[in-house]
Amino acid sequence: MIVYIDGGWDFSRSLGYASVYREGIDDEPLVFPIFNPQSSSCICEFEALVYALTMTPDSEKTHIYGDAQTVINQVIGNIECGRVELFPYAKWAKRKLGNRKLIWIPRAQNKAHVNLKSIFLPDDLWEEFELRVLRVRGRKRKA
Numbered sequence: 243m244i245v246y247i248d249g250g251w252d253f254s255r256s257l258g259y260a261s262v263y264r265e266g267i268d269d270e271p272l273v274f275p276i277f278n279p280q281s282s283s284c285i286c287e288f289e290a291l292v293y294a295l296t297m298t299p300d301s302e303k304t305h306i307y308g309d310a311q312t313v314i315n316q317v318i319g320n321i322e323c324g325r326v327e328l329f330p331y332a333k334w335a336k337r338k339l340g341n342r343k344l345i346w347i348p349r350a351q352n353k354a355h356v357n358l359k360s361i362f363l364p365d366d367l368w369e370e371f372e373l374r375v376l377r378v379r380g381r382k383r384k385a
């Protein structure tokens with residue numbers, strides 16, 4: 243089984259996603275929105291890996307491809323996890339990886355990569371959504 247993972251974060255909107263694409267199974271990437279204002283791109287990438295590990299068999303034939311080199315290297319043990327908020331993700335993923343292969347690829351080859359803006363809302367609704375988010379946060383919109 244070949245699986246692609248990706249995660250992305252838009253700091254200006256405090257919105258992110260984790261996506262998983264299982265080749266031969268999914269018609270398009272499965273996208274899981276992330277609305278946690280404390281999140282980051284790395285957390286979104288780890289979330290994508292978590293989804294992939296829970297959706298795939300523990301087999302040497304399962305290859306998981308992702309474009310987040312730091313995240314992949316933390317899981318396969320090439321580098322230490324340096325950020326406290328990422329440690330639980332890295333520890334869990336190392337334990338659950340099992341016989342699966344986790345492989346880095348360039349973003350251009352990642353079939354799970356999606357346009358963050360197109361995931362949640364059509365272009366004409368972004369402005370209205372941003373105004374609501376700013377009101378909830380108690381901020382004023384920049385002119």
